[in-house]
Amino acid sequence: MWPKQNLERDLRSLLRRIETTCQPTGSLVADVLQYACPRLKSGIQPHDLVQRLIGAEAWVDLGFWLIGWELPDWVIHRLSCDDSRWNCAICVRGLAINWVEDVAEFQHDNPALAIFGALVQAQLQKAQGRAPSNVTAFRRRNRSGAASMTHGVER
Structure with missing residues (x-):
């Protein structure tokens, strides 16, 4: 299977997991970081703030920060x-919201999971080429010795 198709499959699977869980867990957050956060993974070591937010289980703050980091030209339109x-x-900053395709939207009983779901939905739309963006995506590079983003998150 092609890498893009694998990414789309992984993001859809992650959306289903978010839909069916009641609250964020370390395992779920690790998968969000793994599959929906390519910019974060491109760094040499995990961002210190991300590790602190994970340690404090500050899931809503982590979701807001990830949207800002991973989708720098997107803004939270409504929570x-x-x-x-x-x-x-969430939607692309500066665009008039006239079409459903311009918005990544997710609903959940838990606010943090609604935020994570919107992030994953936006990444899925970008992978499918349906989301407008003016930011070039980072390329993923496997580096020996690079720290894993899931370090410190229990599975």
């Missing part, structure tokens, strides 16, 4: 709660 269900919508 709202309606009938105990959280909705997170």
Whole structure:
């Protein structure tokens, strides 16, 4: 299977996991970092703030930070709660939201999972070529000795 198809499959699988879980876990967050965070993985070592947020289980803050880091030209358009269900919508900064394709949106009972879901949904749309962007993606490089992003996150 082609790498792009593998990425799309992995992101869809991750979305299903987010939909079916009740709250964030170390394992789920490790998979979000693994499959939906190519910019973060391109660094030599994990970002210190990411490790601190994981250690504190500050999942909402981590989700906001990851959206800003991974999707620098995207902004959080809406984070709202309606009938105990959280909705997170993110879109490309500066674009008028006229079309459904311009927004990555996810709903969940847990606010952190709604944010993680929107991040993964945006990455899936980018992988499928449906999301506008003006930022060039980093290339993934395997480096011997590079720190793993999941270091410190229990599975």
